[in-house]
Amino acid sequence: MTPVEAVDAGAILEIRDLRLHFPIKAGLLKKTVAYVKAVDGVSFSVYPGETVGLVGESGSGKTTIGRCIVRLYKPTTGYIGFRTSEGVSDIANLDKRELQPIRRDIQMLFQDPNSSLNARMRVGDIIAEPLEIHAIGTADERRSRVEDLLEHVGLGAEMYNRYPHQLSGGQRQRVGVARALSIEPRLVICDEPVSALDVSVQAQVLNLLADLQEELGLTYVFIAHDLSVVEYISDRVMVMYLGKLMETAPTRKIFERPAHPYTEALLNSIPKRVRGGHRKRFVLTGDIPSPVNPPSGCVFHTRCQYAKDICKTESPPLMPLPDDPDTSVACHLVDELSLSPYYTSEERAGMETNRA
Amino acid sequence: MNRLTGGFGLFGARKKNVELGVQDEYQLLTVRQLMIRKFLRNRMALLSFIALVIIYLVTLFAGFFAPYTARDADSKLTYSPPMTIRLQDPETGHFHPPFFYPLRGKRNMETFQLEYVEEREKRIPVQFFVKGEPYKALGIIAWDVHLFGSSDPAERLHIMGSDVRGRDLFSRIIYGGQVSLSVGIFGVLITIAVGSVIGTLSGYYGGVFDNVVQRVIETIRSFPQLPLWMALAAAIPPQWPPEWVYAGIVVVLAFINWTGLSREVRGLVLSLKERDYVHAAEASGASTARIVRKHLIPNMASHIIVTATLAVPVTILGESALSFLGIGVRPPMVSWGLLLNDAIKIQNIVLYPWTLFPGAFILVAVIAYNFLGDGLRDMVDPFSR
Numbered sequence: 001m002t003p004v005e006a007v008d009a010g011a012i013l014e015i016r017d018l019r020l021h022f023p024i025k026a027g028l029l030k031k032t033v034a035y036v037k038a039v040d041g042v043s044f045s046v047y048p049g050e051t052v053g054l055v056g057e058s059g060s061g062k063t064t065i066g067r068c069i070v071r072l073y074k075p076t077t078g079y080i081g082f083r084t085s086e087g088v089s090d091i092a093n094l095d096k097r098e099l100q101p102i103r104r105d106i107q108m109l110f111q112d113p114n115s116s117l118n119a120r121m122r123v124g125d126i127i128a129e130p131l132e133i134h135a136i137g138t139a140d141e142r143r144s145r146v147e148d149l150l151e152h153v154g155l156g157a158e159m160y161n162r163y164p165h166q167l168s169g170g171q172r173q174r175v176g177v178a179r180a181l182s183i184e185p186r187l188v189i190c191d192e193p194v195s196a197l198d199v200s201v202q203a204q205v206l207n208l209l210a211d212l213q214e215e216l217g218l219t220y221v222f223i224a225h226d227l228s229v230v231e232y233i234s235d236r237v238m239v240m241y242l243g244k245l246m247e248t249a250p251t252r253k254i255f256e257r258p259a260h261p262y263t264e265a266l267l268n269s270i271p272k273r274v275r276g277g278h279r280k281r282f283v284l285t286g287d288i289p290s291p292v293n294p295p296s297g298c299v300f301h302t303r304c305q306y307a308k309d310i311c312k313t314e315s316p317p318l319m320p321l322p323d324d325p326d327t328s329v330a331c332h333l334v335d336e337l338s339l340s341p342y343y344t345s346e347e348r349a350g351m352e353t354n355r356a
Numbered sequence: 357m358n359r360l361t362g363g364f365g366l367f368g369a370r371k372k373n374v375e376l377g378v379q380d381e382y383q384l385l386t387v388r389q390l391m392i393r394k395f396l397r398n399r400m401a402l403l404s405f406i407a408l409v410i411i412y413l414v415t416l417f418a419g420f421f422a423p424y425t426a427r428d429a430d431s432k433l434t435y436s437p438p439m440t441i442r443l444q445d446p447e448t449g450h451f452h453p454p455f456f457y458p459l460r461g462k463r464n465m466e467t468f469q470l471e472y473v474e475e476r477e478k479r480i481p482v483q484f485f486v487k488g489e490p491y492k493a494l495g496i497i498a499w500d501v502h503l504f505g506s507s508d509p510a511e512r513l514h515i516m517g518s519d520v521r522g523r524d525l526f527s528r529i530i531y532g533g534q535v536s537l538s539v540g541i542f543g544v545l546i547t548i549a550v551g552s553v554i555g556t557l558s559g560y561y562g563g564v565f566d567n568v569v570q571r572v573i574e575t576i577r578s579f580p581q582l583p584l585w586m587a588l589a590a591a592i593p594p595q596w597p598p599e600w601v602y603a604g605i606v607v608v609l610a611f612i613n614w615t616g617l618s619r620e621v622r623g624l625v626l627s628l629k630e631r632d633y634v635h636a637a638e639a640s641g642a643s644t645a646r647i648v649r650k651h652l653i654p655n656m657a658s659h660i661i662v663t664a665t666l667a668v669p670v671t672i673l674g675e676s677a678l679s680f681l682g683i684g685v686r687p688p689m690v691s692w693g694l695l696l697n698d699a700i701k702i703q704n705i706v707l708y709p710w711t712l713f714p715g716a717f718i719l720v721a722v723i724a725y726n727f728l729g730d731g732l733r734d735m736v737d738p739f740s741r
Contacts, residue, residue, distance in 0.1 A: 030567075071639070072635055072638055072639055100641045103641035108636065116631075116635075118631075118650075118651055118654075130640040133640050133641050133643075179636065183640070
């Protein structure tokens with residue numbers, strides 16, 4: 001491991017100017033004709049013990065960022081600093097052998113529990129796989145650890161010899177959770193872990209994740225497209241669009257005071273009843289533009305209802321708000337716009353009293 | 357706990373599930389149990405499987421099941437028609453233990469054909485576990501007991517007739533099966549070994565290697581199959597001993613077959629390596645060897661077995677075709693295709709129609725393998741209806 005100078009001293013994970021451009025090859029000689037700019041200059045930090053929500057439409061590059069962090073993909077350029085007890089190492093530029101010890105600390109939880117569990121393996125063997133790969137413990141120790149884990153995620157040790165097809169969707173995702181936690185990682189990348197589940201089961205799995213975080217001091221990067229899920233579990237939210245960050249803010253502020261037109265549009269897409277009727281608001285139309293030829297200037301200007309001329313030519317940097325350094329926004333018009341919140345702070349307060 | 361199985365139809369109403377500790381009258385079935393069930397329900401596949409097991413056992417113990425050896429000739433009985441094993445005397449109507457009437461050849465002075473008539477005066481009993489010509493069971497154990505045969509060594513029994521040199525066709529078919537059926541198995545083993553290794557490598561690593569392999573496969577497959585086989589078989593040196601020629605034919609047949617399997621495996625690997633469980637293993641730091649061994653092979657094995665089963669009849673037919681045309685295995689080796697070579701002339705088919713019997717055996721073996729392959733294909737996907 002090569003220690004790298006960390007800029008953000010408190011962060012467990014610090015990403016600076018991450019880019020991943022997939023080449024598009026065509027023709028007989030497989031010449032590279034263009035690049036898919038899946039992630040295009042993203043920087044953020046994650047602090048120990050917190051949950052960072054990463055939201056955006058399909059194709060916004062959120063899953064790609066997650067896969068870069070666990071190094072399923074090698075980033076084109078950029079820096080991914082991960083803090084271990086021995087210092088900070090740059091995951092983005094390690095080779096396979098150097099990555100091996102770090103893989104113990106970072107695990108991924110996948111979206112679809114049907115495809116993330118090998119149908120030919122028993123539940124116990126699936127959960128024990130990371131332990132086996134890192135040669136942790138004897139076979140007996142691994143078995144008892146797996147049985148503990150099964151109890152821990154609410155399945156029971158008798159599931160050890162089951163096959164995935166004998167489990168329900170929620171149970172399968174619990175197996176996925178147990179596998180991710182088997183080698184005691186410090187950072188878990190959750191890639192839409194509940195979007196393939198029934199709503200009632202979603203809540204169970206989210207609660208399980210929250211409990212485990214508290215108990216084990218885990219840090220989550222939580223990728224989702226469902227804002228209500230993100231609201232429930234995240235401390236901070238990062239909004240992505242076409243490979244770039246649009247806004248990062250504490251969860252509550254995202255809902256109470258969205259600062260980017262895209263965030264507002266996402267919030268508007270959540271169905272909500274206002275005074276007995278359906279809320280009618282501006283809703284995003286069309287698809288996200290192609291990441292092969294992203295729009296010039298601000299990538300969101302083609303779908304932004306507030307877009308002005310400057311948006312078409314100049315790309316706005318992600319800047320902290322002057323009056324609120326926790327919130328950063330990439331928008332030229334941030335000072336001019338007054339965007340509608342999902343709920344006002346009074347509504348929020350009212351909801352919290354109701355809950356209590 | 358009921359929810360576990362609901363809607364899947366995966367439980368048999370037999371035993372109490374001890375493992376679950378519940379009292380409901382069902383049990384969870386493993387994938388393997390489901391597969392076996394599915395296979396047993398497919399009657400044709402099951403029947404074919406049993407037929408193939410019998411055919412293979414008979415050819416494996418050819419010395420015992422065949423009344424004569426493959427080279428045992430009788431010049432007095434050339435091209436003798438099949439002899440009937442009787443239980444009833446056609447004249448008196450009396451029943452006897454199994455017996456046959458020996459054939460006597462007589463030259464027809466108009467056509468100069470040797471014509472055979474039954475010698476009704478002589479009733480020769482058919483004996484079971486009869487001592488006859490010595491042979492080596494499985495190639496090692498010397499023995500001389502045959503399942504059945506004529507009780508009189510001087511009077512030969514040809515239940516499927518004999519060939520130009522008076523050799524028993526039935527015995528030759530059984531010995532020929534050793535070659536024809538083993539060519540299928542060995543050819544497919546080579547196909548599996550080469551096809552799956554190359555397919556896995558080119559699917560998993562891609563890049564230049566994949567590109568080169570795919571172009572090679574396209575080139576091989578762009579030739580018509582039979583002429584290519586013929587060209588390759590013709591390249592086998594004529595001075596080679598028959599055993600080498602046999603091995604050469606196996607390689608020639610596998611030379612085309614591996615391309616199909618390799619493409620199939622490549623496609624499977626391409627799809628499997630993007631599954632999340634492979635990503636999960638990669639994210640945990642699993643080595644490529646581990647991913648191939650634990651995740652790719654177990655998920656491909658069933659498909660490879662099905663493809664291989666369906667490739668066996670193709671290989672058998674290929675060997676038969678080459679031997680029929682005289683460029684396959686060479687005498688003194690016997691194979692079904694080589695035996696069919698006797699029926700290559702129309703006058704032989706008219707005069708000695710029994711020389712077509714080996715074709716019937718090829719037909720049965722090929723059909724059985726195809727039904728078996730279909731059954732296995734259904735079995736591989738036990739959740740389908």
